[in-house]
Amino acid sequence: MERIRFSFARKKPLAYISHLDIMRLFLRALRRSALPVAYSQGYNPHPRLTLALPLPLGVTAAEELGEIVFAEVVGPEKFINILSLQLPGALELLHAVSADPEQPALAAKVCAARYRVYFSRGSDVTGNEKLLEQALEYLMAKEEIILEKKSKKKKTININVRPYIYEAVIIKKEDKPLELRLLLKAGSSGGVSPFFVIEQLTSVIGSALFNDHDWHVHREKLYADHNGTLQPLSERM
Amino acid sequence: MPVDKNVLEKVLARVQKPARYLGNEWNTCLKDHQQATLKMAFAFPDLYEVGMSNQGLKILYESVNSRPEILMERTFAPAADMEGLMRENDLPLFALESQEPLTSFDVIGFSLQYELSYTNVLNMLDMAGLALYSDRRSEKDPLVIGGGPCVFNPEPLAPFFDLFVLGEAEEFLPDLLAEIAALKAENHCKKELLIKLSVFEGVYVPSLYKPLYREGFLCGMEKLDPRAPDTIRKKYVPDLDRAPYPTAPIVPFIQTVHDRAVIELFRGCGRGCRFCQAGYIFRPVRRRSSENIVKTAKDLVTGTGYEEISLSSLSSADYPQLDVLISAVDNALSAGRVKCSLPSLRLDSYSVKLAEQVHHGRRSNLTFAPEAATERLRMVIKKNISEEEIFNALSDAVEAGWQGFKLYFMIGLPTEENEDVEAILTLCRRIRQYFKKEAKRSLNISVSVSTFVPKAHTPFQWEPQLALPKVIERQQLLRRGFRNMSGIDYSWHEAEGSLLEAVFARGDRTLAHLLERAWQRGCRFDGWSEHFSFERWQNAFQDLELDPGSYAYRRFEYDDYLPWDHLDCGVSKEIFIREHREALNGDLPEGAVDGTHSL
Incomplete structure (x- = not known):
């Protein structure tokens, strides 16, 4: 298990897609990348990816934050290198760190x-x-x-x-x-x-x-x- | 007229869902226009979300763009708000990839899936800055071509198009485009170019044929050039395993109608339901090998990242040993947690088992299409399932834990009487009562009822559509009945829309002016109930002194010349006549699956 926190920029053309679209985009990019995303337990398991704060439609961003849990250790550097290959240019990964899984979620901190x-x-x-x-x-x-x-x-x-x-x-x-x-x-x-x-x-x-x-x-x-x-x-x- | 990028950006900031017009999605193919010998814009006459759900688009995009020397880009019908702003700001219709105007392409190819998108075709031509009628476009203008199921009777659109491709184009289209490039390089005029193209199988150049009328009725097609063929045979792909198929199709940024990867299990359908055009025009049945399917599934996940793969076909449960195949696909996809889905299931116990296999406990609603509620009428349309089989399948599904059903029916089928319509109510009531007793829990049952539209190249092509007042009467009968039945959610299709669909499905070239008139009167997106205005259409009919009934309600005789008689779908008229007679005499057809076309 590894929790990775990351920052990314969202540029012009992609300002026009919704928070849910961005989530889908990340999840599909992750699946293409074959990185070992961890899933929640329960009846309807979902990938453990969250963004700190949804972006309103039309707004670009310099430094958005998200976090994801992997089933195995990936490492922040490999995470950025591999996932970046699967992301459109308008969504740029900036920085990633391996975070303490016990810490409260980013969404709770904003x-x-x-x-x-x-x-x-x-x-x-x-x-x-x-x-x-x-x-x-x-x-x-x-x-x-x-x-x-x-x-x-x-x-x-x-x-x-x-x-x-x-x-x-x-x-x-x-x-x-x-x-x-x-x-x-x-x-x-x-x-x-x-x-x-x-x-x-x-x-x-x-x-x-x-x-x-x-x-x-x-x-x-x-x-x-x-x-x-x-x-x-x-x-x- | 070029596209002003600054103006476009301002416009995009003001429209709903700007992502419809952005391009640049994952797996988009952006080629250098200078290097291409031929540039084609694939035009889908409906919203982006609908067009990007069309598998034909994805297949052709792959087949053309895999050739280095030619290119294909996409364009869709702009929504009303976008249309308004584009016209206001002098922005011509453009292709998403390069944002180049459509007029800078050599070929514009429309996907003709649905009669109620025809006014959008005209609107898109106009927004591109092109004359609607092919004979009023200049030598420099792009060739306007069309493909898709509606080409099996394209006559209402004929004067607007330079060329149609009849049948399946994924192998043929790149060759056709290369041929066009070669002929253009030889500086042939458009007319000569079209004559030279008309000799290829599957190519229909409407301007080379002149409809002949006797006493106001179509009686034949006069060939205007000896080199053109007498009848146009459809093109089809002999072997799906060898045909181009996209494993890295474009992944849209926004949610589309079918937001998932698709594998076509087989093309065509051996069942021969008599109302179903797809069941005839996609013959013969051709199966993709299971090895190919498993490999394609894996490649699709790597190529797209989709969370769901649909195993699609016209009747998926007919794929031999589908249960074994599903296990193999599931195994191949388990690492990525990708789910399979199975559309188009039959109403039988085997299908329920299959549905259970793909859904792994996520049980919501199962969709079935009995189409008709009496065994007699199901026999007429050759959807041969008994009431007992229906109940067996449904009770299997309930036992397996499904929460409810969605049931599709049609009204206005040939030989239908009020009692057949009342039987829809009776059947639904019985289903509800049965499960109240058996399942001891309430089920969600939704019933969707459409109106039968007689289509070209089916055994029912001679049949009239049920007259509008009758359709409305039967819809009301159902509405009243379902109102008194709690727990059933009833929805229906607008009867007037189905009437227009029948008009254009059975009509001839005399309808072209009507289409133009309706478009001038503001008709767009006629398949969308929020845009459809029957009044505008009625006014257009009045303007031209035409009567929709004379197209939709006319019963053709076997020796009448049908508007699509010069187009050969591969099934002979004798077979259609035999099937039609059998339907009307109520003779028992020899088993559900037509032996000659089984898998």
Whole structure:
């Protein structure tokens, strides 16, 4: 038995496939590679592969995390070398480590994620910074931002997600369209999507900015809580 | 018109399921266009998820791309949202592999699987920027060819196509493409090129034949060039073990309708059910050897990584000693935890045993197709199973732990009376009661009822379709009956869709203008109930003063000239007449499996 934790990047064309599609893609790549994947016990055994946090459709990512259990020792290096041969270019394995099987799952550790929302090159959004800044200020000053969610029993529950928005800043770099950086609560104890934040901004400034220009969401990092501070999960694999 | 990559990227960000249009899936073949002597775009006139489930596509992709000098890429019908954005942004229909527009290919080959995809064919030609009618396309335009089961009566589409391939193309298509490349290199004009191609077996060039009419009825086909054959014989692959078969087919990024690897156990079917076109046009029955199947299964797992392999055919349990074969395949696949599945099972105890063998305890629902609910009617359609056999098979299945059944029936079969339809209710009620007593647990029973569509090259080709009001009446009879029967989930096919299917399955070239008109009126994806609009079709019929009934409800006489009489499927008209007579006289056919075509 060996538990391997790994990081990978997801690039443009593959941003368009769902979390389940990514899972299927990994599992089929693993089967082609003939690596000895371990299966769960029970009536309907399934391969022991999990990803730390599902990626929303359309979002690219710099450093996603996953873990897999093998029935025999494979070793992180061999894992990367062999599995990489079976993965499309847009899904790149970055790093792998052999992890303690007793540790809690990555999915249980994720508590925040950092996103970049950027307008594509060539879209002229100059003059919008002020507007966006004010909207952000207004949003962050609110006590409550309500997200309506359907519970399992199809009841609507209201969640105040304002505390989930840890950071929201506008970055303006030379000769680059403006960029929004978000640090958002994520994981099993609740979270908020970057698309919801953009929706909220739109409700303040109107739809023009985000509807008329092309923009893209990129997930940069996942974080774990380490004694009350956020630390990159990739450093704590 | 080239494809602007930046515009395409923006469009993709705004459509549903952009992965339909991405290409670049695992095992995609990307060849250099400059090096190819001939470039073909395989066009599937339905959504990506449907097209990528088609085994024919995968086989032909392999057979063409295994030749270094020619290439094949794919394109599918864009969904409505994508169509809108493509038209708005002047993006022409493109092939997924290279993102090159379809007009940059030498040949566009449509897969014609289903009559209700015909408007998509026209729409795709239009989105490619091509004229619909073959005689209005220029010498520079790609040749538009078609293949698949609908080519056994392609007449409604004839004016849009340059050439059809009748029958199985996996061995022939690469040669045909090479021949086209050679003829093009000799600078033949399109007309001359088509005449030269028409001499090949399986090639049907519709522009070389002119339908003749007497008093408004088709009475023959006039050959317009002496070099063209009188009748076109279908092409078929003599030996499956030697024919090209993909062991590393494309693995889509998104879930498709049939999201699994497929091995074809055998082609053709020896049962001879009289309504079933596949059972006739894929004759003779040809079996893949068990050694080949086991090896192919292993290669497929290494090549694709799929978690499931389907052992497919028209009637899998007819494969000799299938139980032994399944064990061998299972052994070969156990390391990768790959599951086998068996579609198209017969309703008998042997099949239930086979299903048990492949499912290893994962017991959900078993699917069976009795097609008709009375023994008399099953005899008419030559689906010869007795009620006793049905009950034996079902009770075996329940004993083995299956949770329920899905049962397929047809209404509108020749000689059918209301009592045959009521018998569907009676049979289902009896099944339910029987198992309440025997199994002491409730079963999921779902019943799906389609409408019989008479198809070319079957013993029922002369038969009219049951008239629409009658079909609806019988559907309602079933709906009422099932409403009072708890625990049975009843679904049915839209009657109007089946009517159109019959119109195009039996129609002739006079329907081409109707298709064009329907497409102009916005008809697309007619096989999808959320897109199908019978009203638009009715308007199109009215526009051209045509009556759907005159195509769907006409009873052909044996000496009538049928729109597909110049196409030879390999089964003689005498056999069809004999089978048809036998069906109507209710004579007992000589055993279920036709001796001359058994495995």
